[in-house]
Amino acid sequence: MIVVLAGGVGAARFLEGLVCVFPQKDITIIGNVADDTEIYGLHISPDLDIVAYTLAGLVDPAKGWGFRADTFECQNLLRKYGFETWFKIGDKDLATHIYRTEQLRHGRKLSEATDDFSRRLGLQVRLLPATDDAIQTHLLTEKGWMHFQEYMVKRKTTPRVYQVVFRGAISARPVKGVIESIANASGIIVAPSNPIVSIGAMLAVPRIRSALQETKGKVVAVSPIIGGKTVKGPADKLMKASGVRPTAVGVAELYRDFLDTLILDRVDKDLAPHIAELGIKPVVTDTLMRTNRAKVRLAKIALGELKH
């Protein structure tokens, strides 16, 4: 059994390759919920949805989120009714949010709703939210405090960020199975996700970081930073805001206390010695996941490192 710590699009693409070469039923995915938000009274878990839609083969391949060929009839009318529509919700996507909200309203936990939802989409992986408790990423920017989704989607990551906080993290409890699966995993892969707001938000949930430090399984991460930039999302900007260099070395520093191996891109090969200096094994390869073949190749390299 292996564990993957997963954010959104980058993680989902990595997982697409992984499930081609490793049995779904032997994978536990721990997903980020600090980007969760409520829109139109509906609970939305963007990262869990991205992972589930992708593994179910239903995701919009161009955007990396939402359903393929989804329509926006409902939201187009909501705009006429005076609602903000910067957070795009397709008609099918809405069904997921209604489903999840109804489950929560009837007293089920987010983890129970997520398990049921992923089964209904035909997944065999175990998809666990990091926590059932409310934890929310808020950013202090030059425009004031804002929810991560406002920064990311509404403001397209343009305001300068001074600080990142995970409200509620300090008192959040890991979902049952999270600590156990990390402790008992034959290996753990930290997907190429934002090390601050995706992986970092999960590490802020008490006991998750220490479980990673203590597990006997190898911990392998894939750097989401290539040549000082992210493929998608604001990881580089938020690393800077957190006082970390936006490079593979910065990623290694953030994971230093539990990481065995960091897979980094060929363009960053000169950084390998600096990573080795931190006591982390650098593995240099192509990390861009443009094709299925590239995804599978990267997954195989990560799996290979778990065994060393």
Place this chain on the structure above:
Amino acid sequence: MIVVLAGGVGAARFLEGLVCVFPQKDITIIGNVADDTEIYGLHISPDLDIVAYTLAGLVDPAKGWGFRADTFECQNLLRKYGFETWFKIGDKDLATHIYRTEQLRHGRKLSEATDDFSRRLGLQVRLLPATDDAIQTHLLTEKGWMHFQEYMVKRKTTPRVYQVVFRGAISARPVKGVIESIANASGIIVAPSNPIVSIGAMLAVPRIRSALQETKGKVVAVSPIIGGKTVKGPADKLMKASGVRPTAVGVAELYRDFLDTLILDRVDKDLAPHIAELGIKPVVTDTLMRTNRAKVRLAKIALGELKH
């Protein structure tokens, strides 16, 4: 200023004709909310929606409810997620329900939400729910008690009905403007709607019936029963269940205490003397509203009777 008491599809079709020959801004529509229900956590007011969509020119003309050419992407996926989908909700329709639910959740009254919603759809009529309080039509049937929508939509009006109750009606208060508009109207038209569950549910709200009895304006109704049957819906069955003959005479009996004129169909012309015996003026004409011309013609006749 005139007032129209309105249920769903029959009333909406009548109103379509009326607004062709009478200024919208001088019409107050009092709408039925006892059919309201909650589905997927969303507050749905079917009769208000039918009236608003119809007057906005957006209604599906074949069904008489929902938006023209609406899609069902969201609900199709909700079915896969295990939800019941016998109450059809199109993707655009969903926007209305989300809008209304959000308004209510933020502490606005149903009447405020309805006013805002009808303005956003471009209506100039004043559309008032009969009450802001929760009132719900429940039926005792051979299959037990059920909400009106379950009887009407899920079970397609097949179970035999023994009793009709309007839960909550006894303590409901009319929306501000309802009593005043009836009292001050130059005339009141009772639309060709179900006299038990549409009009009857409004008459069950304290003070509405007495306002109709006391108003100086003429009260004219259009019989929804033609040849002992309803054009649409279960009015005939529910009249029987309430111990009333399912005929224009039965309609006259139900409205006897406040009605001046009853417009009935030519096929029922033999009933005219019985209606006159009740002290109500019978007006015999074609009441089927198959074409716009027929709708306008019927509206003109009703308006003419208000003046006599």
